[in-house]
Amino acid sequence: MTEKRRRRVPRQVREQQMIDVAIRVFAKRGYHAASVDEIADLAGVSKPMVYLYLDSKENLFVACVRRESQRLAGAFQQAAREKASPDERLRAGLAAFFGFVHEHRDSWVVLHRQASELSERIAAEVSAARRMVMAEVAGLVRDGIAESPNPARLGEDDADFVAHALVGAADSLTDWLENHPDESPERVTLRLMNMAWVGMRNVLGGEVWASPASAKR
Amino acid sequence: MTEKRRRRVPRQVREQQMIDVAIRVFAKRGYHAASVDEIADLAGVSKPMVYLYLDSKENLFVACVRRESQRLAGAFQQAAREKASPDERLRAGLAAFFGFVHEHRDSWVVLHRQASELSERIAAEVSAARRMVMAEVAGLVRDGIAESPNPARLGEDDADFVAHALVGAADSLTDWLENHPDESPERVTLRLMNMAWVGMRNVLGGEVWASPASAKR
Amino acid sequence: MTEKRRRRVPRQVREQQMIDVAIRVFAKRGYHAASVDEIADLAGVSKPMVYLYLDSKENLFVACVRRESQRLAGAFQQAAREKASPDERLRAGLAAFFGFVHEHRDSWVVLHRQASELSERIAAEVSAARRMVMAEVAGLVRDGIAESPNPARLGEDDADFVAHALVGAADSLTDWLENHPDESPERVTLRLMNMAWVGMRNVLGGEVWASPASAKR
Amino acid sequence: MTEKRRRRVPRQVREQQMIDVAIRVFAKRGYHAASVDEIADLAGVSKPMVYLYLDSKENLFVACVRRESQRLAGAFQQAAREKASPDERLRAGLAAFFGFVHEHRDSWVVLHRQASELSERIAAEVSAARRMVMAEVAGLVRDGIAESPNPARLGEDDADFVAHALVGAADSLTDWLENHPDESPERVTLRLMNMAWVGMRNVLGGEVWASPASAKR
DNA sequence: TATGAATGAGCCTTCATTCAT
């Protein structure tokens, strides 16, 4: 145990402390390798407390996933809400996403990278959280497409495609961000917008990529 | 054990069988949840054989990672080698990537998604494999940039940035591919090229994204 | 907790409530599987109350055993007291026994079936209760024997033997009773009296069982 | 662990050793209080061996119940088979029962006294074993009744009633036997036959118990 | 080349019990 004298703490507070710690530990070790012992220890309580409040390791993990996915979605929506144009909303949403993932690495790891080692129930919960995030992005993309010069050319699936690409890119770029301390989430967002969104607009405008070979024809 | 009569099989063959099975099991269950018992069982041998040939679970996992990362890199290089223009090389490389990841889901999962539940030694190995893949893509991107109208504007880091974005997008799009049986790795590649590469060329050409607001000024 | 608002309740009442519930729970789950948590819950109090009033799980169990064994003995004695002849007393006693065991299954289970999973102290307490019951029956049997035509032929031990047989039979017949809703404790008593007591009288009168083979000689 | 050097022992043997020990421990402590640790220890193996061979505590218990109930039934049937008359068969059966229960106290405890603390699955298994024993006895009783002077007066249920009474009495008398070292299972059987069977025959013959009061009328 | 037998260590979970209010 961390050597602080444990004081009596009301349930609601303790519960959040436990989840805080759990996120860190799950992120660091992965679901299976994480031990409830360690979580209890770092939270400054004994193991039975964890079970008293959170019922089981599985449930504890689900609690982490739920809380963080809602936080992420919240950040996302709040950022997007304030903007007027779809372009700006997408940018703000992506920035919020980057910001959250950058600020809360552990949460994102718990939400995203806990691939396959999970029981079906948990996997479902994680999938749901993932889908929620994806849906937010896809919504923004759809709006952006709708305002483009040529909206008819792209449909539901295309928004989804772009959303997947953006989220995947963003996820991967978080690693990149870590190695580039001079960059900020905002700048990364701009770069990504330039790379992806400008491309998209051009595609919507009719320009398509073609191999140089065929281009010469 | 699977009910085949085990015949005496030379070491090299058995070893590969074990790795084949191990990749499947590691992908399905995750590193920790995977049990050597199950791997030995599915490989049709007894556990001591696994230890005799692969020394430890950790080592077995490393063997999986090494073999598959080399296969992926191989596919990548071979695809790129045949093409002349940087554009085409990049497309071919991405297509090879998609093809591999699509064909060998398990391998990719082992290479990529086994996020954090690994010991430091293994994590290092996986990171190395990941960096290798990233370096291949970054190389192609760099070549593409070099041939662009305005190469000076982008540097080493930008290639890396784009590579991260592309690999991340590609990874995420693999999930998308799974839900769209009508699509093929090739078509996804094209879509991604359109979305990302066209954008990049335009950026290189000087066009940048600006919020509609600032655009109006 | 059961959702009643707990009002301040005087100790004596609460204590009995707890024992009431405890008997049910101990009977249903067995000593070890019963949890103080569940008992407190069903009694509508918090766990510390249980410990305040009953000191320990062991003690709580002993309290149950004591109360119920006294109830059983009481029922027994009262039933027997009213009758004049030993025969009638035995019948009335057995009937009381059946009545109690049938009416208070849980109590009987706690008194009788909690075989061996108990600490020495508790086991002793249960044994004592059991012996008390047995002694009551043996007393009645002894009286009956004393009035028989040939009392000298049977002694102390024989009363004990018969008492054991009767109590064992009665216990087992309680199960039988459960599957025969048309029967009543009174009718079962009569049947048992017929089967056992008539036999006894005959034995006392000199008739003994002999294998048919030897009978033919 | 018992300080014998554990030697490699073939599975079949070890399995039986484990069950042997398990019966002792389950009988002594009850299902819940028994710990797999103790069983493994006394069997001279480590806990994982127990799980390797018997899968779970529950399963281990079921294995005990199955093996012993079959042994008991076997003893029963073999004893009864050799005799010609129903009377003799019943006596031999009861004697076998007493003999078994006396010789294998632990087995009988496991079969009979593990009242309620068991999961549904186990309870079912124990019930089945109990019913099997009861059915054997009821069969013998039925045969005896069939040869009685007045078979028509008693039916299916009566055999069952008597069987319950006999088994219950026998069970209870086992305790009595323990305190009377001069007695033997055979003698107890005779006594019980005298007490119960003679009574039954008389009942079948028309004699019934009546309270002395009513008798005098 | 191959395996049946065996275990130390660790993890999830639960329970009886107490402390501070």
Add this chain to the structure above:
DNA sequence: AATGAATGAAGGCTCATTCAT
């Protein structure tokens, strides 16, 4: 009179790993 917060201890189960053959 009453309870929410908290824990030491133990138990069931599994796993990576080895030994002897």
